[in-house]
Amino acid sequence: PEKLGRGSAIPRDVTAWEARGEVYLGLTRFAALNVQRQEAGLESLANPRNATAGTLKTIDSNEVARRGLSVFLYQLFPLDADDQPGDDVFSDHRGELAALAELGLPVNPFLEVADSADGIIRHLEKLQQLRDGLDYQIDGAVIKVDSRRGQQALASTAKAPRWGLAFKYAAEEAETCLREITLQVGRTGVITPVAELDPVLLAGSTVSRATLHNWEEMERKDIRRGDRVVVVKGGDIIPKVLRVITAARTGDETRIPRPRQCPVCHERTSQQEGEVAVRCVNPLCPAVLSGRLRLFASRDACDIDGLGGRSIDMFVAEELVAGPADLFRLPRATLAALPGWGEKSADRLLAGLARVPDRPWEARIFALGIPQVGVNTARTLATHHASVASMVATTAEDLADLPDIGPVVGAAIEAFFASDGGQHLVAQLSKVGFFQEREEQPPPPAREGEGWFAGRTFVLTGTLEGMTRSDAKRAIEKRGGKVSGSVSRRTHVVVAGARAGGKLDKARKLGLEIADEEAFAARLAEEG
Template identity: 45%
Template structure:
């Protein structure tokens, strides 16, 4: 056969085998006998062996895993993978409903979906072909795991339509696979996985794709990056149907609910029969179905206002409280921790549980030696629920919090209005170490290679007393630390040097000012642009910022009035640590021009600019780019083959531009 004929046959076999696989693995409806599948697969393997240049990315032979990966590269998500708020009981659910109804101004239809207990993933397709897969990561940046995701047969390598799309899903390990995997690990003397979620995550983060291929993972796709309105869908339920038509496996147990009572009935139904499923679920996701309603409700800094996750009640078990230990956090709060007889809870062995504060110990009458009931709050954090008073023998000992810090022996105080006891000695070693750990963490200065163990060594050895001392460490000093090799020391110094270039908000958050989280640090940096300006700001100036309240303002002023703080800042500046905000300050955001203060929607295919370029330039001129058309939309940019968004804009009387008009308007900024 000539090459064109061979290539044509390869593409035919790819399409045939992918169709057979979709029917078998996704639809659970085999359409040919195994012998026919095997025959076609052997033919394809034979041709690919003779013509390796005809091995295409969507070939089913590429699912078995290729060469071992060198490592995972970072992927910036075009649409952030936001986390959901949680609700735990009927009262919480009804409160969520009241907020949604009030925000929307009319009755709402919800869609409920099973909350799969797996690993969130993002899949990108270009012209209908799978090109990249990544983990959720921190929601903004994930790790590329394309080779491993290709081994999941429920993920189509080629869609039924040649579209470019990014979808979101949950990769999971079926219960039967999990049990077999742990049996094999036991036989091999390996530590068993704690639960199917950990097993799925561990499988997809293997550097050898063959390991992932052997784990029989699957996936449910639950949404489109941004939302489905860009593809002509008006609601989340419509998008689920559309995703299924493209060849994705969606969970068929979702349900549209017209009232919150229907939502609660759905939750109670699945809570009673969750064990009947072949995969683990840990709750129910509740979403507002209509995209226009979602757009109107909007987002908080961390999660959408139009969705929440109901978490099933945690598993509760009995054990014995052996002792109570104290720890001191970076803000000086002294936290009691229960030391328990180890016990299995929700798939892991638990030997410690937070007791939070002295008031909780007194309220629950917790004594050393008590038989207690524990659970994992949100299936994650162990906590003591109650004491089994009827099992007391009389040997149990009441616990009283000490008057002095367990680390530095300074007197503990309780600030008015707070329940926590606090060590206020700024030189307390425990606080200093916790402050260092916070400073180097990913969301702060992001200095890779400095974990709790290294921080403890640096502080104990006297090499580091405050965060500024990190910037004068030498390789010789690092090599003196236990288990620190030449390469690790070099990488650590490189990471420390790189962190000097971080934007102001990272440093501000890393300094650990009370009540100043990531969002507040970003707002302050955006408003004042330099560390010196923040340090000079008074209460009136701080509270004049809409998002900053008196509590945050007081904390900021107190922090910068501390001489020790000013000394550390001076040292950081002398070592070359950046003290300026690198983004666009609030004063720099345009208040005039064609896009200033406008909500803009992009629809259809753009040919002059990419969608990202258009979005970035519009936002640089003070506009906000939205994913769906609503009454709040000011302007719609309609490219080629614009669909339902254009129709809706015309129905609402919204101004519509073509791409040439957009480019002309963007040119006005020159």
């Protein structure tokens, strides 16, 4: 700090910072990587966005470094003595970006300021003109309120700030020929038609496939094999057929009928009344089984270390598994003998499987793959049912009364547990110890007004002697409260431990409720 000039945008009394931003893969680097991969006989990377996401998930730090990712930083937080984000020290977003740049960190050079809607539109038009010359892909711009005071007044929803707005440009279009329509089968058995296209350059990458969604959508657009079509990328990422160029038809184009047989297992398909989806109803269909196992092993479900998509496909192809329960029965010697595996890989998977019964109850419910049940609905079920037996015995009417469920989802849950496939899955998982007689349930969401914690925002500052900061945060959230990193007028309580600093001073200036560690511990004990 003592080396900063008088005009510095960086406060002198802060010595540690946390910067946040967005990682990307530049187009030049993306092209060079694909050249390297082709020379090495490897499959080309699909697009920069997917390549970036995959790189960040890579465990090998050397491989991550070789990919050559870039970053633009947008936020800068001072850190307190516990390395937690402290009070905001900037009066506006421009000052924050200036501080990032002064620290030598990469900041996006396109920063414009406007005081009217016309000014915003002019800047958006300017960026659109620059778009094709950028070395990275964009699909729009973010419009932000500059003033911190304005940002605080607008606050945020549960998902995003109200003071920021994403503007999206119209998607780039390209014309090509639809050569074939192939069929994909998902984990729920839904059969999706996919357009196989003559390769065409679109939004920075070559597109050769596009989703057609379902047969009703195909019939509505009158999409046929051999058509000239216009394709776009949804959000500049997912290719889809926008429309057919009917004037280019020759008469040789052919319609594709709805499949009567699954393209993978050749069992008869089914389409329920009121649904657009055509399904394979064979639970042992290899495509369905692979999809179910992918969900079962995913991060929000069982989070099984050492079990990726390629391994799952190999297990299914080699007929080593016919369902999730079979994963727990795989012998070490069999795993170690698989191509590309060995003892180390086998031990890693077995260790990951051994941790599954300790996964949260709601995660294991989500892993069952119940139709219509996502992460949030699984948590609702876990909150109201302490065992799988309880869930199996419940009715659609009872389920419909639960938050976020309703009659449609309730009927789907009841039908799943009443089906042969659902009953078989529960029985097999029970045999391998997947369920407990009584599960540890997540706490029900507290309603505002229920106790001292419920519906209130807390800030932790200083050092707590009797618990870690993470333990205190979990205790507050368990009782229906929310923990924030900075003090504002929207803060309800500041919990001040030993050596509390600037946050405590600010709380006093704002007249907020302050609790020392002893009072905080007493409140925790009072509410259990």
